[in-house]
Structures are given as C-alpha cells and as structure tokens.
Amino acid sequence: MDESSMQSLQAALEQRRREGLYRQRRVTDGAQGPELVVDGRRMLSFCSNDYLGLAADPRLGEAVNRGVARYGVGSGAAHLISGHSAAHHALEEELAEFTGRERALLFSTGYMANLGVLSALLGRSDTVLEDRLNHASLIDGGILSRARFKRYAHADTDALAGLLREGEARCLVATDGVFSMDGDIAPLAGLAEQCSAHNAWLMVDxxxxxxxxxxxxxxxxxxxxxxxxxxxxxxGTLGKALGTAGAFVAGPEVLIETLIQQARPYIYTTAMPAAIAEATRASLRIVLDEEWRRERLQGLIVRFRRGAARIGLELMDSETPIQPILLGSAQRALQWSDRLYREGILVTAIRPPTVPDGAARLRVTLSASHTVSQVETLLSVLEETAAELA
Structure with a gap:
C-alpha cells in the first residue's frame, strides 16, 4: 500500500473522530456480569446482551467441561465433513422442539445465518423486502442475495402491503423480532397477515x-x-439470552435441507465447538425451567422506565431489556457515555450509521443478574448527568 493510500485512510479516520463516530475497543477481564473489569477498572455494566444472566452460570461451565472431556476443544471441520457431532445434532433437535418447528440448523454466528438464508433462497429474479431498521446482517444478506432489495418504513404494515401489491414474483419479507437498537417488537401478526395475502415468505430474526x-x-x-x-x-442466536455462542435457523424440513445444500456460510465454515453445543443444551433447560429470571427482568425494566421518566429522559417505546435513551447528536451521546464511565458505569454510545442521523443514544440493557440497587445507582448517575450536561 503506497504512502498516498495510507494518508487517505488516515484522513478518513480523522474525519470520523471529528464527527464523533470513531469507535474504540475496551478490554474487559473476568466473566460477563453486572460488574466487569474494564481497562483494569471495576465498572457497573449496563451494555451486555446477557439478558438472563446465564453467560457466567456455573452450570454452563460444567457442561462445557463435560463437552471438552468428550469432544475436545475444536470441532475440526465443517458440519458436512466431520465436524457435526452428537452434541450438535442433539442441540438442533432440542432447538426445533423449543421453537415449535420441524427442524433447526446450527450456524457459527447470527450474521452468517442471515447471510446464508437470504443468499440461499433468493436470486436475481426475486424480491426481498426489509424493515428500514433491520439489523445490518439482514440488510447485507438482502444485498448479497442479488434479489431486488427494497425497504419499508419501520414497523409499518401498510407500507409493506403497498410494496407487496406491486406483485413481484417470489418475495421474502425479513424483519427483526425485537429491534436491537430501539428495543421495540415488530408487528408480527400484521406482517404475517400481509405475507399470507400476497404469497410471500416471512423471515424473523x-x-x-x-x-x-x-x-x-x-x-x-x-x-x-x-x-x-x-x-x-x-x-435465533445463542450468544445473547442463552449465554453461549452461535446461532440457528428453524423451520420446515424442506427449508433446512435447502440450507444444508445451498447456504455457503454453513457449508464452508468450521462447526462451532461441540462443547459450546453442550453448554447451550444446558442453557435451554434453564431458560425453560427458571421463569423467575424473566419475571425479575421485567421488574427491573419497569423500575428503570419509571425512574427515567421521573428524571425526564427520552426513552424509546420498549418493553424489552433494551432501553435506549435518545440524545440526538453523536457528540452528545459520547459526552453522556464518557461521564457515566468516569462515575464507574459502562453504557455504550450508539451512533450513526448503526442508528439514523440525529438519533444517537445510550443503549442501556438490563439483565436478570442486575440488582435493584444497581439499577437505582444507574438512575442516580443519569440524573446527575442530565443536570450537568443539560
């Protein structure tokens, strides 16, 4: 790479810094949880997707150890070569039962699963319609499929209906179930009704x-x-509420067989370690058996929203653990995030292009492992921050 090319890259990085869009990694130490060591400093964390507090559950660790003892550390090959273990197969069957579907198929990541589905099912003569606020993996999958790609206004079933009435040949509609940055839930009943009326497939991430x-x-x-x-x-993914890693696609037999034959991110990727599959099987049992985790989480969500309303913070319409605080500009979101960090609280500033221009925010995420006291601490620091940076 010549000097002028390097200078061009450097100039682009400096421009991102000036616009408040530069991203930086922080180094964490220790297991995921409400308290996390970040760059050598113990912090109270409100930015993990470990919604049920399972990522550090000792039962999952014990399952991993059993899996390593039986299968070793690496899977060694792709699923279609020699990497598909009895643990992978059992997990697929249990995920199919959990979701009420004929079959399930494991992928190494959710990003790969979405790319695999859309590129395997669609081609140049087809159409894919997506919610404007879909996750980047769905958007990239739609583009990679080479199908005609259109987006409809967020959660707007009427806008979708208008696109469906254009009468394209084969059509797939893709949406997040819970939107990762806003925390709201897609109007799935209405979307399903429109897809049924226009003979379109519906895919939910x-x-x-x-x-x-x-x-x-x-x-x-x-x-x-x-x-x-x-x-x-x-x-669905396994690295959020289920506390492990990887993803799956579930649906009819013919869908899964088609993906096995045609989904390139499945065919050409080494399988996840079998020990992770064993840990996820343990996690699934906990998810089914321990309803108290969701009840506790809902209680914390209500407490946070009431406290935020009292302070006067602008929240999104979310009943999920994702509770964004809208701040507008990227610079303002960084200001708030930096002040919280100085007070020992980790909450990430979410900025464009992850969210639209003018919609930068703090993305607060709650977990069943948080305590009431920790949520009250967050609210107290947010109140001080609002007063100082108003």
Missing amino acids: DAHGIGVVGPQGRGSIVAAELGESDVPILM
Whole structure:
C-alpha cells in the first residue's frame, strides 16, 4: 500500500473522530456480569446482551467441561465433513422442539445465518423486502442475495402491503423480532397477515427475543401466537439470552435441507465447538425451567422506565431489556457515555450509521443478574448527568 493510500485512510479516520463516530475497543477481564473489569477498572455494566444472566452460570461451565472431556476443544471441520457431532445434532433437535418447528440448523454466528438464508433462497429474479431498521446482517444478506432489495418504513404494515401489491414474483419479507437498537417488537401478526395475502415468505430474526419474550422465553413469534405456517423462517442466536455462542435457523424440513445444500456460510465454515453445543443444551433447560429470571427482568425494566421518566429522559417505546435513551447528536451521546464511565458505569454510545442521523443514544440493557440497587445507582448517575450536561 503506497504512502498516498495510507494518508487517505488516515484522513478518513480523522474525519470520523471529528464527527464523533470513531469507535474504540475496551478490554474487559473476568466473566460477563453486572460488574466487569474494564481497562483494569471495576465498572457497573449496563451494555451486555446477557439478558438472563446465564453467560457466567456455573452450570454452563460444567457442561462445557463435560463437552471438552468428550469432544475436545475444536470441532475440526465443517458440519458436512466431520465436524457435526452428537452434541450438535442433539442441540438442533432440542432447538426445533423449543421453537415449535420441524427442524433447526446450527450456524457459527447470527450474521452468517442471515447471510446464508437470504443468499440461499433468493436470486436475481426475486424480491426481498426489509424493515428500514433491520439489523445490518439482514440488510447485507438482502444485498448479497442479488434479489431486488427494497425497504419499508419501520414497523409499518401498510407500507409493506403497498410494496407487496406491486406483485413481484417470489418475495421474502425479513424483519427483526425485537429491534436491537430501539428495543421495540415488530408487528408480527400484521406482517404475517400481509405475507399470507400476497404469497410471500416471512423471515424473523429473533436474536433479541429468544429466551426473553413469550411463554418460557420461546420468542416473539410465539408471543404473537404465530407458528411455523405463519413465519416459516426463524433465525435465533445463542450468544445473547442463552449465554453461549452461535446461532440457528428453524423451520420446515424442506427449508433446512435447502440450507444444508445451498447456504455457503454453513457449508464452508468450521462447526462451532461441540462443547459450546453442550453448554447451550444446558442453557435451554434453564431458560425453560427458571421463569423467575424473566419475571425479575421485567421488574427491573419497569423500575428503570419509571425512574427515567421521573428524571425526564427520552426513552424509546420498549418493553424489552433494551432501553435506549435518545440524545440526538453523536457528540452528545459520547459526552453522556464518557461521564457515566468516569462515575464507574459502562453504557455504550450508539451512533450513526448503526442508528439514523440525529438519533444517537445510550443503549442501556438490563439483565436478570442486575440488582435493584444497581439499577437505582444507574438512575442516580443519569440524573446527575442530565443536570450537568443539560
């Protein structure tokens, strides 16, 4: 790379700094939890997706150890070569039962799952319609599929209906179940109704719903009283409420077999370690059995929202653990995040292009492992921050 190219890259980085859009990593130490060592300093954390507090649950650690003792550390190959273990297979069957679907298929990440589904099912003669606030992986999957790609206004079933009435050939509608930056839940019943009326497939990325939303944490589709016939394609992740790593797609037999044959991120990727599959099997049992985790989480959500309203903070319309505080500019969001950091509280500033221009925010996320006292501490520091930076 020549000197002028390096200078061009450096100039672009400096421009990001000036606009308040520069991203920096922080180094954490220790297990995920409400208290986290960040860059050598103990902090109170409100920015993890470990919604049920399972990432550091000792039962998952014991399951990993059993898995390592039986299968070793690495899977050694892709699923279609020699990497598909008995643990992977059992987890797929249990995920299918958990979601009420015929079959499930494991992927190494949620990003890869979304890319795999959309590129395997769609081509140049097809159409994909997506919510404007979908996760980047759905957007990139739609582009990668080479299908005609259109977006409808956020959570607007009428806008979707207008696009569907254009009568394209094969059409797939994709949406987040719980939107990762706003925390609201998609109007799945209305979307399913429109898809049924226009013979379109409906795909739901329920990464932030699985484990948290619906009866026994079975997700936003079940919460909307819909099933596989209404939403034939479900993607869920394992690294959020379930506390492990990886992802899955669940749906009819023919869908899963098609993905096995045609989804390139599945075919050409080494399988996740079997020990992680064993830990996820343990996690699934906890999710089903320990309803108190969701009850505790809902109580903390209500407490936080009431306290934020008292302070006068602008929240999004969210009943989920994702509780964004709207601040507007990227610079203002960074100011608030930096002040909280100085007070020992870790909350990330979310800025464009992750969210639209003018919609930068603090993305507060709550966990069943937080205590009431910790939430009150957060509210107290937010009140002081609001007074100081108003």
